[in-house]
Amino acid sequence: MLNHLRGYFPILDWGRSYDRNAFSNDMIAAVIVTIMLIPQSLAYALLAGLPPEAGIYASIAPIILYAIFGTSRALAVGPVAVVSLLTASAVGQVAEAGTAGYAVAALTLAFLSGAFLVLLGVLRLGFLANFLSHPVIAGFITASGILIAFSQLKHLLGVSAQGHTLPELLLSIFEHLDQVNIITVIIGASATAFLFWVRKGLKPTLRRLGASARLADVLTKAGPVAAVAVTTMSVWLFGLNDKGVKIVGDVPQSLPPLTMPGLSPDLVQQLLVPAILISIIGFVESVSVAQTLAAKKRQRIDPDQELIGLGAANLGAAFTGGYPVTGGFSRSVVNYDAGAETPAAGAFTAIGLAIAAVALTPLVYFLPNATLAATIVVAVLSLVDFSILRKTWEYSKADFAAVAATIVLTLTMGVEVGVAAGVGISILLHLYKTSRPHVAEIGLVPGTQHFRNIHRHSVETDPTVLSLRVDESLYFVNARFLEDLVQARVSEGCAIKNVILMFSAVNEVDFSALESLEAINQRLTELGIGLHLSEVKGPVMDRLKSTHFLHQLNGRVFLSQYDAWCAMVPPTDIDNAAE
């Protein structure tokens, strides 16, 4: 009973052994992460089209709920760039940014996404996430990074523009170029340049100046806070907001409010597909971060329980004024590097953010949107990595096609079309490959009992025996292929008396393929040729035994290809072959 409960509440597991040492490590990590999260949360809310406080609210309840239900000890849950972009794209289709309806729709999206994740978790369907292949995810994240960077261009220029695809964004910015505010451009450009420098050049400089590794690290993480402080002060001192620089403005001083997601059938129907998409993308991203970090400490995470943890986090976001969240890469890595030992670090971060929400929000009144945009641009450009194109091109054109389609369609048709096309193309190309399987004619490798392709190895063969190794499971998509192939091969070689199909690579024979095998057997019987199988695996054999096929088969089923060979080729030939 307790063990069962522990499965659903991992907190019961690590909570028992929690000690002072873990507490102090978790506290330090929480302070560092909190400092990093304040500007990041505001910025991602801006990206999602929501008021800045939504980003902070979305980091409080979800972190606590994940700490209770999640299995990763280092994962930090909250708003992330890609999910914020997906939220903007989905909610933008049902409401105008800045309206109350928009915020409610974002809550609905978080609710649906959370409910779907919990459902998948309870049904143990985490494997569904595997349909999103690594290359497709990599391509999608790269394209999203570009889209996000360009979506921030308007804040850096001070113009109003919109669009969910690259051409739309560029066109819209181009049309509004007359609105460009030069002071905003200066703030944006200098913040961006500063943050790039912090990311690339600050740490080595600090180390050269004699700072400890830990100090250099903390100061680097505080870079965005410095940019926020300096630009906010500048706006306040010089009254730049009166000169057209857009600022964050009033942010309510409050703990996360209790909110209700809108659940009208109409809204639910419009947001259901985007919610499923956000869930799966968020889950895949989160699990890969969690697995990477867990592997470093020989810990394990349970993907099905992760679904429940992330689902609970999203449900939490839906009822506390947030929007869809997931485990973020950068915040989790920072959390891990800062020494977080248990999910309690997350809970302490939540407390830090709650304090910020109550006490610090007046301080960001004069914070320019351009600074937030700069933090986003610098953060997401590290996501952009085109090397996946080169890597897949070199390895497999099918993988390359899926990645290239994902990138191009995400940029030009939007995130939803892009990722759906990536998954669809991956599956279709896989099915296409299996529809024309590789079939090798094989012979005996001299001196062994091993059989290989006659075109790749020098092997022994016999003109009366045709041995074919079928390199694919036999199922409806390729059932007829084998039928045609055996027919063609047999009509070529007139000396053939026996055909052996080596089934070492046949992992399944479905009903359509069974019918094809029956047809092959019947045709070969009519031609007076024996049909034999070898190396049929246990699960396939179990299934064939439940049918009449093995009785109809005019030949035999051999344990190994070598047994079949010995039964058909005269012993003198075998002696020769073995020499």
Next chain:
Amino acid sequence: MLNHLRGYFPILDWGRSYDRNAFSNDMIAAVIVTIMLIPQSLAYALLAGLPPEAGIYASIAPIILYAIFGTSRALAVGPVAVVSLLTASAVGQVAEAGTAGYAVAALTLAFLSGAFLVLLGVLRLGFLANFLSHPVIAGFITASGILIAFSQLKHLLGVSAQGHTLPELLLSIFEHLDQVNIITVIIGASATAFLFWVRKGLKPTLRRLGASARLADVLTKAGPVAAVAVTTMSVWLFGLNDKGVKIVGDVPQSLPPLTMPGLSPDLVQQLLVPAILISIIGFVESVSVAQTLAAKKRQRIDPDQELIGLGAANLGAAFTGGYPVTGGFSRSVVNYDAGAETPAAGAFTAIGLAIAAVALTPLVYFLPNATLAATIVVAVLSLVDFSILRKTWEYSKADFAAVAATIVLTLTMGVEVGVAAGVGISILLHLYKTSRPHVAEIGLVPGTQHFRNIHRHSVETDPTVLSLRVDESLYFVNARFLEDLVQARVSEGCAIKNVILMFSAVNEVDFSALESLEAINQRLTELGIGLHLSEVKGPVMDRLKSTHFLHQLNGRVFLSQYDAWCAMVPPTDIDNAAE
């Protein structure tokens, strides 16, 4: 050049050797088929919701075009039951039955279907039809047969009812029960009973009475004509059409007219998906008939050229007042049994039908619709075969699920949903199965060099070596599965020094799986465990060689599992194992 032309015009092939003997055989077959086709063509037009002459027109130009472009020597092309039903369902959504718009939409459907088939043929994409598995097709045809039979019930009862699903049809008939015409019921019931008897009982009776097999056969085929003649005469003699019996009425006395399919973007958009569906179902049905008949005479058909042949036939139907056609099972079998030797038999049938269209159409004025409905019901009930449910249930629950879903959804949601669900479920279940592959721990079968599952065979193993045979191609859907599995197995057996992955059943390693292999290698390296591969196939090895993986691999790649075993297990153990 000529050979190339012959590929696209198979007529150049058989036409050269056409002789008097073939001519007379073809003529006899044509007469028998023509007699059978006249009532059938009228009936299927009724089923498709079109005027009766459309059925005859659809049998003339398409037959001739198929004779020129098709590769099967016995296939008879024309309206068939399932495609007529699909036509009624598709066209019924854009126009009212009986209107001019309805007939034009049917032409458009034939045009789109023909164009799509030709396109697939020119692109050599015939393999796409394989996505429709045999069990799904069988389930779909059974469900369609039931739907068709029930759709004819209104004609047998003399009521007006409509609907494209079983519940709709039954409800609609029930609502109109007050319209039942008792004379129509008598005609319909007796025609149905007579035709059933002709099909089951006439031939044995005739043979007992001393008729030759050939004569008995021809008389049996003429059964529908007799039913048509008797009921038409009855209506005419007793003036039954004035007593509420619905009749065929005026049919224009004309050769097929030249018609233009409607090609407005709106219409094309609405009919495109149904046209693709009709093309693929028609193609699959046609090819399986053609292959069955070709195999009996050791002839071959070329599926890609069949696409062009059927496409040309449909384009012909579109411009000559027809509607979508395909190779029909019953008409092709009759053609074959009647001794047709070449596609010329089809051309002669077309001439026979053209004569009928000009000369015989006034004779069917008093033909009751109930008789046509009876011929349809008797014909389609032979399509209904639920044994596919039992067969797939016994063999594979996945195949059963696809068939059952196809049948249930076709009956309750209509033909398009049914067949799409069948294909979708087949693919998803296949992907699901490959997402959790069977992995066997293997050992040496004593006295051989062959390795099998330790749980199924008594084999030799060594505690320091973990040999796993992965029974599936490694690709994104199952990439992480192997990673988790190896991790779990290694943490169980602490004596393990070497892991050998036997790749005999791994037919592909995609980019995601390569990343997983790299991760496995890295983790095992950290644990001081060697990772080795064995029996990697040529195509997989070629691909792995293009990467750094083989350099990173901490162990070796062995040609055979036995080689790997010999390299890792001390020779004395091998001697013991071999005894």
